[in-house]
Structure formats: C-alpha cells, structure tokens
Amino acid sequence: KGHGQLEGLNEARKASGDRFSRVSEQIGELRGMIVDTNKMMSKVEVSSTKAIDLVESVHPEKLMIEVRRQDGKIEALRASIESNEAIMKDLMLEIKKMRDKMGVFKGIEQVIALNEEVKQELATIKRVEGNIGLHADRVEMIFTEVQKKFAEFDRFNETVNDLDKMFKKMQSDFERIRVRVEMKLERKDFLDLLDKFNDFEKHTTNLLKLLDERNKTVKDDMDAQFKTMANEYRKKLDAMRPPTKPLPTPKEPTATPAEGPPGVAVAAASVAQPVSPQASGEDGAGGDARASGMGAKLKSFFLKEEKPPEEKPAEKQA
Structure with missing residues (x-):
C-alpha cells in the first residue's frame, strides 16, 4: 500500500x-x-x-478659419463660373440665330435675282407667244394649201389606178382576141386593133409623163415654200430673243424637209409623210413599164400571127 x-x-x-x-x-x-x-x-x-x-x-484654429475662407471664395468663384457659363450659352444661341438670319437674307437676295430672271424669261415667252399667234393663221393657210395639193396627189393616184384597171381590161380583151385569132379571123382587124392599141399606149405614156412632171413640180414648190417659211420664222425668232441672256435653242429636227421652228417642222413632217417622191416615181415608172410591156407583148403576138396567112396556100395544097 x-x-x-x-x-x-x-x-x-x-x-x-x-x-x-x-x-x-x-x-x-x-x-x-x-x-x-x-x-x-x-x-x-x-x-x-x-x-x-x-x-x-x-495652429488648427487659424487653419480652420483659412479653410472656411477658402471655401467661401470657392463658392463665390463657382457661382461666377456658373453665371459665365449661362452667359456663354446665351451668346451661342444668339450667334446661331444671327447666322440663321444672315442665311435667310442671302436666300432672299438669290430669290430676288431668280425672280428678275424669271420675269425676263416670261416677257420673252409672251413676246414669242404673241408672234406665234400672229403667224398661226398663215401656217393654217399653208397647211390647207398643202392638204389641197395632197388631195390632188390622191386624185393622181386614183387616175393611175384607173389606168391600171384599163390595162388589165385591155389585157383581157387581147386574150379574147387571141382566142379569135386562133379561130382564123382576118388580118385587117388585128392591124386596126394594133393601131388603136399603139395610139392608146402613146396617149397613156404621155399622160403618165405629164403626171410625173406635175408631181415633181408640186414637190419642188412645196419644198421651196417650206424653206422660205423656215428662214422667215428663224429670222423673226432670232430678232425676238433678248441680247443679254438667250433662251436655250431647240434641237434641230433631222427628218423634216426644212429647218425651222418646232411647230412648222412638225406640220411639215406630218404633211410630208403620206406621199414620198419614191412612191410617185414608182407609180410613173410602173405605168410606163406596164404600157411598154403590154405593147411588146402585142407586137410579138402580132409578129407571130403574121406567119400563118402565108402558110395557108401550102396547107391547102397539102
């Protein structure tokens, strides 16, 4: 223990x-x-x-006093700066307004200049309209004359068509005559008929030549009239133009028969379209060709038919 x-x-x-x-x-x-x-x-x-x-x-007490003084100065400067900024803004707005007003004044001057130019152009246009109204009646008269002349051309074409129908009728008659010749008719009847046809052929060829000459003379007269009218209107328009600022000239038409103002050129083009010199020449040449072709057929036909009467005695002897 x-x-x-x-x-x-x-x-x-x-x-x-x-x-x-x-x-x-x-x-x-x-x-x-x-x-x-x-x-x-x-x-x-x-x-x-x-x-x-x-x-x-x-010395903090003195420092606080200085700081407070500086704060007061800063506040005063801040207020003055804000007031200056407000003044600057107002000045900028006023300057912008002044610029806008100056731009408006510049635009008004340009508008005034344009107004004067437009007034001058309107005055020239009114003068041109007055002259055009004065000469419109003359243009209408010329247009009616041209229509009449083209109506004559239509009548000439109708006569040519009638001659063509007559040629066709003569051709049918000669076909019937050929049938009769085949049935041994006498030669005197054919010679008489041939003389009649030659006379008719000469008459028709002379008539066709006269028609061609008439067409050519009418065309030349119309061209001369249009050229003189174009020159007159051009001189008048040049005299009516203002010397300071000319109006823009219209483009020259290419397919019209004569140069001139637009109204006259259009009228000439509208009138000149229905008939062309080629058509009239072709009608005359066609008529001559038909007449000469028909005469050649008849001559060859009758030359062929001259041989059987000489061979009749031989046939009888046989």
Missing part, C-alpha cells in the same frame, strides 16, 4: 511539475509580450508627442 501511494505521489508530482513548467513558459511568453507592448507604447508616445507638437505648431 505504501509503495502504491508513493507511486501515486510521484505521478502527481510529475504532473504538477509539468504544469508548473508550462505555466513558467507561459509566464515567459507573457513577459516578452509585455516588453514588446511597452516598446510599442513608447514609440506611440513619441509619435503622439511629435503629432501634438506639429498640431500645435500649425
């Missing part, structure tokens, strides 16, 4: 020794920490004394 108690006491002593060693270690650590804190406190005291000295040297 005593030995067990001694062992328990030894163990308790060891445990208490361990505790004391731990406590002594903690106390040493606390001492080191206290030393460090003392050092820090001394440094803080030194720095605080320095700060206090600096603050006292600066």
Whole structure:
C-alpha cells in the first residue's frame, strides 16, 4: 500500500511539475509580450508627442478659419463660373440665330435675282407667244394649201389606178382576141386593133409623163415654200430673243424637209409623210413599164400571127 501511494505521489508530482513548467513558459511568453507592448507604447508616445507638437505648431484654429475662407471664395468663384457659363450659352444661341438670319437674307437676295430672271424669261415667252399667234393663221393657210395639193396627189393616184384597171381590161380583151385569132379571123382587124392599141399606149405614156412632171413640180414648190417659211420664222425668232441672256435653242429636227421652228417642222413632217417622191416615181415608172410591156407583148403576138396567112396556100395544097 505504501509503495502504491508513493507511486501515486510521484505521478502527481510529475504532473504538477509539468504544469508548473508550462505555466513558467507561459509566464515567459507573457513577459516578452509585455516588453514588446511597452516598446510599442513608447514609440506611440513619441509619435503622439511629435503629432501634438506639429498640431500645435500649425495652429488648427487659424487653419480652420483659412479653410472656411477658402471655401467661401470657392463658392463665390463657382457661382461666377456658373453665371459665365449661362452667359456663354446665351451668346451661342444668339450667334446661331444671327447666322440663321444672315442665311435667310442671302436666300432672299438669290430669290430676288431668280425672280428678275424669271420675269425676263416670261416677257420673252409672251413676246414669242404673241408672234406665234400672229403667224398661226398663215401656217393654217399653208397647211390647207398643202392638204389641197395632197388631195390632188390622191386624185393622181386614183387616175393611175384607173389606168391600171384599163390595162388589165385591155389585157383581157387581147386574150379574147387571141382566142379569135386562133379561130382564123382576118388580118385587117388585128392591124386596126394594133393601131388603136399603139395610139392608146402613146396617149397613156404621155399622160403618165405629164403626171410625173406635175408631181415633181408640186414637190419642188412645196419644198421651196417650206424653206422660205423656215428662214422667215428663224429670222423673226432670232430678232425676238433678248441680247443679254438667250433662251436655250431647240434641237434641230433631222427628218423634216426644212429647218425651222418646232411647230412648222412638225406640220411639215406630218404633211410630208403620206406621199414620198419614191412612191410617185414608182407609180410613173410602173405605168410606163406596164404600157411598154403590154405593147411588146402585142407586137410579138402580132409578129407571130403574121406567119400563118402565108402558110395557108401550102396547107391547102397539102
């Protein structure tokens, strides 16, 4: 029992020794920490004394008074700056308005100049319209004359068509005569008929030549009249144009018979379209060709028919 108690006491002593060693270690650590804190406190005291000295040297009350004064100055400057900015904005708006007004004045000057130009152009246009109205009656008279002449051309074409019908009728008559010749009619009748046909052929050829000459003379007269009219209207239009600012001249028509004002050119083109010199020439040449072709047929026919009467005695002898 005593030995067990001694062992328990030894163990308790060891445990208490361990505790004391731990406590002594903690106390040493606390001492080191206290030393460090003392050092820090001394440094803080030194720095605080320095700060206090600096603050006292600066005189914070005077500094606050200066700061407040500077704040008042800043507020006053800020108010003046804001007022200056408002004035600058107003000035910019006024300058923009002045620019707009100046632009309007420039536009008004241009409008006035354009108005004067338009007035001059309207005056020239009115003069031209008055002259055109004066000469419109003359153009209508010339147009009616041209229509009459083209009516004559139509009558000439109708006569040519009638002659063509007569040629066809004569051809049918000669076909019937050929049938009669085949039935052995006498030669005198054919010779008389041939003379009549030759006379008729000469008459028709002369008539066709006269028609061609008449067509050519009428065409030449019309061309001369249109050229003189175009020259007169051109001179009048040149005289009516203002010397300062001429009007734009119209483009010259290419397919009209004579150059001149647009109204006259259109009338000439509309009138000149129905009849062309090629058509009139073709009608006359066609009539001559038909007449000459018919005469050649009849001559060859009668030359062929001259041989059978000479061969009749031979046939009778046979």
